[in-house]
Amino acid sequence: MKVVVLFSGGKDSALASILLEPFFDVELATFAFGPYDTDGAAVEAAKVLNLPHRTIVFDDEVLEEALRMLQAAGYPRDGLNLLHRRALEILSRDEEFLADGTKREDRVPMMTPDGVRSLEDRNNVHYIRPLAGYGSKTINALASSYMDFETLNSELRPASDFEVGLRMALVERFGQDEVTRIFPALHMHTRVIRRKRI
Amino acid sequence: MKVVVLFSGGKDSALASILLEPFFDVELATFAFGPYDTDGAAVEAAKVLNLPHRTIVFDDEVLEEALRMLQAAGYPRDGLNLLHRRALEILSRDEEFLADGTKREDRVPMMTPDGVRSLEDRNNVHYIRPLAGYGSKTINALASSYMDFETLNSELRPASDFEVGLRMALVERFGQDEVTRIFPALHMHTRVIRRKRI
Numbered sequence: 001m002k003v004v005v006l007f008s009g010g011k012d013s014a015l016a017s018i019l020l021e022p023f024f025d026v027e028l029a030t031f032a033f034g035p036y037d038t039d040g041a042a043v044e045a046a047k048v049l050n051l052p053h054r055t056i057v058f059d060d061e062v063l064e065e066a067l068r069m070l071q072a073a074g075y076p077r078d079g080l081n082l083l084h085r086r087a088l089e090i091l092s093r094d095e096e097f098l099a100d101g102t103k104r105e106d107r108v109p110m111m112t113p114d115g116v117r118s119l120e121d122r123n124n125v126h127y128i129r130p131l132a133g134y135g136s137k138t139i140n141a142l143a144s145s146y147m148d149f150e151t152l153n154s155e156l157r158p159a160s161d162f163e164v165g166l167r168m169a170l171v172e173r174f175g176q177d178e179v180t181r182i183f184p185a186l187h188m189h190t191r192v193i194r195r196k197r198i
Numbered sequence: 199m200k201v202v203v204l205f206s207g208g209k210d211s212a213l214a215s216i217l218l219e220p221f222f223d224v225e226l227a228t229f230a231f232g233p234y235d236t237d238g239a240a241v242e243a244a245k246v247l248n249l250p251h252r253t254i255v256f257d258d259e260v261l262e263e264a265l266r267m268l269q270a271a272g273y274p275r276d277g278l279n280l281l282h283r284r285a286l287e288i289l290s291r292d293e294e295f296l297a298d299g300t301k302r303e304d305r306v307p308m309m310t311p312d313g314v315r316s317l318e319d320r321n322n323v324h325y326i327r328p329l330a331g332y333g334s335k336t337i338n339a340l341a342s343s344y345m346d347f348e349t350l351n352s353e354l355r356p357a358s359d360f361e362v363g364l365r366m367a368l369v370e371r372f373g374q375d376e377v378t379r380i381f382p383a384l385h386m387h388t389r390v391i392r393r394k395r396i
Contacts, residue, residue, distance in 0.1 A: 001339075001343075019217070019221070022220040023217070023340065097336075102331075104314075104330070116302075116333070117333075120333060120335065126333065126335060126336040126339065127333070127336075128331055128332055128336060129330070129331025129332075130331055131331065132302070132327070132330040132331030133300075133326055133327025133328055133329065133330030133331060134326055134327075135314070135315075135318060135324065135325070137318070137324060138295075138324040138325075138326060141199075141324065142221065145199075
């Protein structure tokens with residue numbers, strides 16, 4: 001059985017993939033917006049993990065819809081949830097098993113229980129959250145056992161997550177002030193730099 | 199790293215154990231009440247899975263407390279949650295990593311998010327729910343890949359779960375009517391009968 005894991009290049013989605021690997025053929029998928037090549041970190045991390053990877057570019061209107069939600073709300077939650085949902089819907093067209101690295105303490109992105117049921121039933125897919133039953137402390141212990149990773153400021157070295165692309169679009173169109181209005185000042189992310197075999 | 203998994207002999211706690219096995223030394227633990235030998239199904243299933251197993255007998259007052267809750271409420275939820283919490287607390291005395299087979303759709307037994315944080319922080323343990331991010335459909339697909347299991351009526355062949363011991367105590371002390379007042383008519387359970395290696 002094959003599973004496609006939403007992958008940002010960070011420790012959580014990497015650990016989710018490692019937990020699935022004994023039971024599935026794991027493929028990593030990173031979503032990006034047409035104008036911005038944000039998938040570099042994920043491509044590198046996938047090589048380090050030695051797992052197949054592909055980048056999927058959202059249709060332009062998805063970025064527009066997400067930006068409208070961000071700007072209307074003034075905070076990123078709804079826009080990030082939209083992108084997460086859209087990404088899973090797109091994968092559902094061709095895949096049977098989907099997964100991501102969302103964990104027990106995560107609040108965004110997060111589907112509602114009804115949203116999960118709807119995704120699975122409408123598309124006849126299985127949506128798996130391997131880290132849903134793991135707390136941050138446990139994830140850090142396991143991640144440290146299976147990989148080396150570093151924590152980075154996304155302004156200096158961009159992550160391959162949704163937030164980086166959204167920030168780029170906001171800066172380009174509306175300037176840094178609009179980013180500052182909507183997003184927290186600092187966007188840190190983790191990046192896998194070595195896989196350990198134990 | 200060693201993890202101790204709460205084990206009833208059924209498909210969910212068996213699958214939780216199988217998912218943890220590539221990453222931990224898995225030991226299975228089944229809880230029972232002093233007067234009732236309810237661990238037989240779990241002992242057999244642990245042999246089939248080829249995983250080490252032990253039975254832990256609750257102190258007598260735990261059964262008394264659970265029965266009081268059942269009878270006061272008139273439904274089993276609070277008593278079952280109490281036993282689940284007590285079992286995890288007892289394991290926390292000697293173990294660092296605990297797990298169970300509760301899944302995404304389960305409602306009972308289930309700890310609240312605050313309860314989980316409290317368990318982990320007070321006892322300095324990691325509590326893992328490997329199936330928390332898996333729906334029933336996915337669990338059935340995976341369980342069928344890794345084991346043969348059967349579905350049984352617990353009145354004919356008792357499971358090694360909390361409910362069976364509670365029903366036995368209620369029948370003995372108060373008669374079948376009290377069981378009927380508190381529990382659903384039919385208690386079905388699954389039992390692992392063969393492990394498949396794929």
